[in-house]
Amino acid sequence: MRSWTDTLRFAFQPVVNLTTGGVAGLEILARPESGDILAEARRDPELDGRLAVLAVRAAARQETLLPLHVNVFAGTLADLGGLTPLRDAVHAVGRLPWEVTVDVCPPYTHVPHNALLEAVGGLRGQGFRISADGVGDGDAPLRLLTDMAPDLVKLDASLLTRPAAVRAMRTLCDQLGALLSVEGVESEAQCAAARSAGAQLAQGELFAPPSRLPRADVYVPPRSPGVPAAPRQGPSVREFVRPAALLPATASAAQVRALLTGSPEVSGILLVDRNGVPVRSVHRSRFLLSMSGRYGHALYADRPAARLGDAPRTVGVDATAWEVLDVVAVGGRGRTSDDVAVVDRYGRCVGVVRLADLVRALAESRVEEAAGLNPLTRLPGSDTVTAEVDRRIADGLPFALSWLDVDHFKQVNDEAGFAAGDELIRSVGRALQQVASGRTRVGHIGGDDFLVLADTDALEPLAAAVLDAPWSAGGRPVTLSLASVLCAPGSVTDHREVAAHLAPLKKAAKSLSGASWILGRAGLSGHEVRRGSAASGAQTGYAVAEPG
Template identity: 80%
Template sequence: MHSWTDTLRFAFQPVVNLTTGGIAALEVLARPEAGDILAEARRDPELDGKLAVLAVRAAARKETLLPLHINVFAATLADLGGLGPLHEAVRQAGRLPWEVTLDVGPPFTHVPQQALLDAVTALRETGFRISADGVGDGDLPLRVLHDMAPDLVKLDMSLLDRPAAVGAMRTLCDQLGALLSVEGVETELQYTAAVSAGAQLGQGELFAPPARLPVAEVYVPPRPSGSASGSRPGPSVREFVRPAALLPDTASAGQVRALLTGSPEVSGVLLVDRDGVPVRSVHRSRFLLSMSGRYGHALYADRPAARLGDVPRTVGADATAWEVLDVVADGARDRTSDDVAVVDRYGRCVGVVRLADLVRALAESRVEEAAGLNPLTRLPGSDAITGEVDRRIADGRPFALSWLDVDHFKQVNDGAGFAAGDDLIRAVGRALQHAASGSTRVGHIGGDDFLVLTDPEGLNALVASVLDTPWSAGGRPVTLSLATVLCVPGSVVEHRQAAACLAPLKEAAKALNGASWVLGRAGLPGHEIRRGEGPTASQTRVVVAEPLG
């Protein structure tokens, strides 16, 4: 009698890093040739657990070194808890738990939520990574998603035409320290939408369809310009993570050599302890050079490979690309080509980054940034400022957004000449840059208009630096007008709303005589006149000036 396993096959679909274009992992998909095993597994946790075990064994037979994504239903975890047989299957396959991500999928309705969360916690403590699968098209409650604190959120492609929802999910992922992936990407337009929405990973027919044999290469379209790169200054290191080649720290030099010679794409091996913490880093070229010497194989083959390794370079998963470059720059010159290990909050390796990937991406970002600079002042335009406004709103940080311009600038140009007008604009831009400190951002949005984004406590010093300065153009005195809106968490939901609050404040400032400054608060009527002469106090909501710094 034939077993149901005789008609069960597995396919492998790559999970693609949308920044590097490399394969980050393989999702192992059950493909029954007869019957509806998956429907039965949804009702039978024991069967679903067996499918997960068989998926790991199928991947082991293909001898792939890539990390694996294994599907399990939420009800299976709630019912079976720690998935003991899966642990054993991973061990027998020569894998480490942190090389396996469990894609926890719907349905979640009627699943005991606390039992599910307890199972997720137990699996994570043993090293497995957790992914929330089918988000956006399933029934996963937001509260449970938050409490699961997954390492990865897989978003259904149908949400790409709802950018506000995707943006909210990206914000949640950033706060949870999770990556965002989009499933079911079939067209280049969907790819562009996924990248623009801030997704770091993707799956779908566009890159590569599921196949019986793991693919070595995938198709990734050119990355759209101006795409999102995370909420932190500089691209996040998570965007560049590649799978790491891991071996136990007890591995022999012969075992490392076998891995390297059988996998030419591997640039180095990390030796990790029982908890997955990198102990030594083995660089491909230096290691093989030592082994290929006259007595190299005889001397080292049966000895610990750690003797031929170096202290690993590590960065946290929340680091930026610039911080990785700092780590590389601080080390020995002969190790600049070494991979840098990326570790989670427990110190466990989650992958590696290569210097070439970082340099290429940072160079591209600098080109894009230069293209957006105003040619007169070399300051960024409005996109850079409004993007940072949205990040501060998402992070729940208070901020002050100010709009500065020159009074009667057309008369300045007409009377003193455009060259004198250009000199004045450049001088104002330099003054703003000199006054800016810390997290302050200055932008030149065209003509005589500037945007300044700063923390509320840094506003007074900035205002004094530009409004207390005597300005002139071609010997003619000139004054400036400044409008500021203070935004506390919850008062605005995006940069357009902050800009809308700022527009009437600018109009009020321009109506005053002399150097002027008008300040308002988002969500509250009226404004305060802090500098300038004109309307009486009864025409405005004048309040005793509260200290801003």
């Protein structure tokens, strides 16, 4: 009598990195030739656990080195209290737990959450990575999602029509230290929407359909010129992580050589200890050169490969691309092509980044950034500042947005000439750049208008720098007007609302004589005159209260 396993096949669908265009992993999908084995597995935890084991074995038969994503129902984890057979199967096929992501699938209704969280903690303790699957189109409570603290969150593509929800989920993922992926992407428009909303990974028919054989070649649409560049402080290293080729620290040189010669796409191998912590890094070219030399194979084949390796270069998962470049710059020139290992808070390897990926992305970012600079001051326009405003609102951070301009600038141009007016604008821009530090962002939005985004305690040096300076154009004294709005967490919803609060404050500042400064608070009526001819009976100090 034929067993249900005789008619069960598995398909592999690539999980694609939207930044590098590479394959970050393979999701293994059960494909029964008859019957609804998945419906049965939802009701039978033991059966679901067996499916996970069979999925790992099916991947092993294909000899893929890519990280694996294995689906398991949330109810299975809560009921079984862990997946010991899965752990044993992973070890039996020669894989490491941190190369396997357990995709926890809905439904979550009626699943004991404490039991599920305990099981997830057990899997994470064994080294498995955790993904929350079906978010946005399933029944995953947000509180449970934050308690799980997954390494990856998978959203349904239907949410791409609600970009605000995807951006909010990206913010949550950043707080949890997770990556954001979108499933079911079928069109280039959906791919562009996923990128724009902040997703780092994706999968779907657009890139590659599920297939019986694992695919490393996928189609990824080029990035649209309209997609905003990453913040100057540097895109996260998470966006560039590639799968790592791992072998135990005790591996012989012959084992390393067999892996490299059988996998031409692998640029290097990390030798890890039993906990997954990198101990040596083996570079492809240098290793094969040593082995191919005279007597090389005889000398090294049966000896530990670690002798032909180097100390690994590592960065944490929270590092930026610029920090990775710093790590690369510290070593000798001979190692500039080495992969950099990315490690989690336990020091375990979660992947590698390649220098070429970083340089390409940062170069594109610089080109896009340069295209948006004002040609007179070389400062970015309003888009850069307002994008940062929206990020701070989403993160629940207090901030102050200020609008600065030159009083009677048209008259200055008419009397002193446009060249003197241009030099004045450049001088004001330089002054703002000099006072800007840390989290302060300065933008030149055209003409004599500037925007400054800063922490609330940075307003005092900002006001002093621009209002106390003796400005002039063609020998003619000039004054400036400054309007600031303090925004407490929850007082505004986006940059448009902030701009609406700021507009009447600017008008009030322009109505005063001399250097002026008006301060208001979002959500509260009225304003405070800090500088200007109407300030004779008002407070003139610079101490700015924290927004309440």
